[in-house]
Amino acid sequence: MKLDATPTETTLTVTAFDAMHFLRIGAYTRSFVDEDGKGMTDERIFEELAGSVQRLGFSSTGLSGQANGYVLQDNETNYDFLMRRCRDANYECMIRVDGDKEELFVRGTVPSSPGAPPPARPTGPTLIFKQEIEHISLDMRLPVLGSAVTTWGYDVSSGKAVMGHCDENASSDEKLEKETGFQVASVEPLPASPLTVRRPDLAASDALDFIAKAERAYRQATFIVGEATLRTINFEATAGLNVNIKGVNGQFDGRYCVVKSMHRFDESANHTVLTLRRSGK
Known part of the structure; x- marks a missing residue:
């Protein structure tokens, strides 16, 4: 709850x-290990975190099925630890609501093994500027790190360094774009x-x-990121969906991932505000 007061107006915001x-x-x-002392998969770790909250369910799709080595949560909140694990693997994490039930949902975005494409993100509504969209702000920036990524691990048993590498599109989003951010930046x-x-x-080359x-x-x-304010409340445009933005500009129209959906209710008007991102154009 937040209070903002001036000599002429007082606003109370409840979040x-x-x-x-x-x-x-x-x-x-x-540390996260199984009963036999072996490392847990990401799915098992996330399921255990969700279980720490009463009546919070859990589901996932497209996560790496590999058992992790030693995984340590080091004086962190469960939220910060969850976000760190999702950041490392570029997992998408959100809450899905079905009636009065809430569920922690984690989605993989890159293949965890050869020949195993990541699941496609569900498609949400089409949103047209000056119709469903009242205001939109988008920022296109060339990526400056990561056109080729090399990862280095260490095998304790052999005493040798182990390498992983990627220099091509792998995520489900990237494979759908006509021209990705790194392709634009390659001229x-x-x-x-x-x-x-x-x-x-990490000691395994496939994990790296x-x-x-x-x-x-x-x-x-995050080649294109921004925010769109809708004219009314829209419960169909939720986090974890792709929405189709039209009527803005030829460089910016297209499919965007909804990162966050926030609903604002006030006396003058009600709005849904979407946080958006896109990997190409």
Whole structure:
């Protein structure tokens, strides 16, 4: 609850949060291993985190099925730990609501193994500027890191460094774009933008390849970012969907991922505000 007061006007803003907010309470230190002492998969880790919140369900699609090595939550809230794990693998994380039930949903965006494409993101509504959209602000920026990503791990048993690499589109979004951010940035005289990621906790080349794909997709996913304010409340345009934006500009029209959906109710008008991103054009 927030109060803003002036000599002529007083505004009281009440903000409601979904169940993910409860993951922000308390900081914990623990390791994630199975009963037999082996590392957990990402799905098992996320399911355990969701289980710490009463009546919060869990589901996922397209996550890496590989068992992790030693995974440590180091004096972090469950929310910060969850976001860090999702950032490393470029997972999309959101709350899905069905009636009075809330569910933590995590979606993979890059293939975890050869020949296993990531699941396509569901398609939401088409939104047209000056019709459904009242105001929109979009920012296109060339990616400056990650055109080629090299990951380095370390095998303790052999004492040798292990390498992973990715220099091509891998995510479901990138494969749908006519021209991705890194392709736009590949023209002369712009230089290449390689990036090295060190992961001494990983010893398998396939795990390092996966992290390289995820890092490259993460760097490219914010080629275009922005915010759209809709004229009315729209419960169909929710986080985790692709929406089709039309009527803005030839450079910016197209499919966008909804990162966040926020509904504003006030005396003058009600609006849905969408946070958007796109990896190409």
